[in-house]
Amino acid sequence: MARYQSDSMLGAMFRLFDLRDCRCGVRGLPNEHLSCCVNSILQTLSATWELADLLEKWEASGVKAEAWSVPLQLSRALAAMRSEPPRPAPHRDLLRCLDRHCVRLNTQHDADEVFVAIMNLMQQQMEDRSTALEIQNLYRLSVETHVQCLQCSSVQSQSSYLLSLPLHIQEDHNSLEGCLKSFFEPQELGGINCCFCPACESKTPSKKGFKLLSLPPILCLHLKRFRSSSGRTRKLGCTVTFPESLDLLAAVRDAFPSDCVQAACRYALYAVVVHSGSAHFGHYTAYVRDRTDRRWYYADDSHVQQASWEDVQGTYGDRHRSTAYMLMYRRGSAEEHRE
Template sequence: MCDGTARRVRLRPRLRGVAEGLPRLRLREFFCRRAVLFMGQRSGRQERSKKPEMSLSENLTAEEEDNKEENKELKTKDQRLPLVFGVADLKNGAVGLYNMGHTCCLNSLLQVFLMNIHFTGILRRITVPPNASLKRRNVPYQMLLLLEKMQSGKQKAVFPTDLARCLSVHRMDLFMQHDAAQLYLTLWNLVKMQIKDQDLVTKLSDLYTICVQEHLACQICSSETKRNSNMLTLPLPVLDSNSHKLKTLEDCLQCFFRPEELTGHNMCFCEYCEKKTPFLQSMKLVHLPQTLTIHLKRFCFERSASVHKLSHCLPFPEELDFNAVLTEQQSQAHDNEKAAWQYELFAVVTHSGSANFGHYCAYIRSLTECKWYCFNDSTVDQVSWDDVKCTYGHSDLYWGQTAYLLIYMKKHPQ
């Protein structure tokens, strides 16, 4: 059975490779920051070193002075936030993010979020936390500060240090390999959980949430149950029920929405028949959001419980019309809803390597310039659609880039 979750393997960060290219004056600060992040025990900056003979009142005074300075600095940043227009490539060209030790997955997903002007439009309207401690723990606020940092200078890349500290407070392990689909869900849930304005929470859900209707029909008495479910991604299989490789993204969609018979050990208990009976399980599409995320389940569990990566070629279109892919029986939506089911590709998060280790990067189409960029940590290059198509995958290119997450944007939103 296929599963979209790759095993996370703890790897020792290669500090020497990460530190290359840093200015010498900042090298000591870099390693100090890494030590704080790795411990995962402090949510803010490092504590000042204090002499043993300092009295308690002197300690409190020093701490108060620190808080005043930090609040003053944060207040200055808050005053600049209205100048953030909401897309990382608007002012000084696309800006990269330095890898701080196995943070390529985080960097790629942050670029996907921050290059989405619909997402940053919501981010700009959040309520600023009232004090320094809450600001350090608030993920949407730290994402907004990172966006401001990316736009305010002329540097080609910046360190997402403060945001990484913030995520470590929320028990997100750093300096280890993450699965992009899992981390995508974690980041989105943290942002949604920490936005206090319910109107903005609704807008965020409407922007990303997919709604499907699950059907279970007893094959003996024909009784049927229906249930609506919301999901952040469409987890599409890349193999069919007979473990044959699917050839296109449209084939994957058809396989996901194709009814499946539950027999043998998979039979369900029927309340009307009062016993386990064969069931027909099907999924029908109800609603698609403005930003649609598709998760290609490239990581597959074998009978030996080991995980391997499916790297075979799977083309995906630059434009996608769900009305042309799904049948009438595979959707449960009104005509007005279906009229807006035309999409164009916005971003591709790719993975290189095996199921146990590898590297992530993101190909993103700028919504302001309509140009494709490859975000590979601190390196950002303009690319063509032909370059993006090289991420389709290839069975013989074991270490080649393979598309893992596809993010589509509605062409004509309602």
């Protein structure tokens, strides 16, 4: 279910300042028709240089109905964000293209849903299937779902993939490693949640869990801060700490095959989508690491300023209204990416 937020007054105040002469590769994006959500996702996609490089090499000469092509318009937007001199609104055509599909202008959207929608539209519209698969594989996290019947012990399993890993958070102090561990811990299902067992030919109590089959170069994690109950949606502002360097094998060892290579499980944080405000009145911004100087920058629509790791840590939550909502990690250690 979609969760809608509106721009905060704080975000509107920030947009009065436009750092157009920023000497880094991070370019501000003007807020067009309540586009802060798309703007923040675009900043993370621009910081994902693997995606930008694939789109730059992609041959788009055969694209029909250019105004409807998300891959083409995204490619042009990312290229324009790197252009000299900067263009005033490099993503305007992309916004109109998304509006023709499912991401409407003048409407507030959920950042994770916008990210997944863009990725799925890219996959559907690219005739170059090889490039489409390469792009999808940047984020594709392969998992196996297994359900064990608690009456006859038979096991059903099914493999699938996720572009964004949804992590449930508790209403107190959380750590990212704890959220990951909770996701992969087997859960017992009973009552109305019982699953059908083919061997027993009836719904029975069961135990459901996940195993990791393969890891992507880019690991996207979604902190599920919006919770609905009794017809109302509220935001959880509680603390969720997350590291600059993430060792997945150390965090959720039981979810991996026994022959997993340690180095392939290490990731470095490079982008954070931030939500400020409440469930019904808020604003999206982003922290990203620049490809060239490897420094952190804060992008609030058209306003861009240099930031620090301590600034990024300020989005953990608790006393702050600005909280991390999506985390983007790149395979490799933080030390490697500083070189």
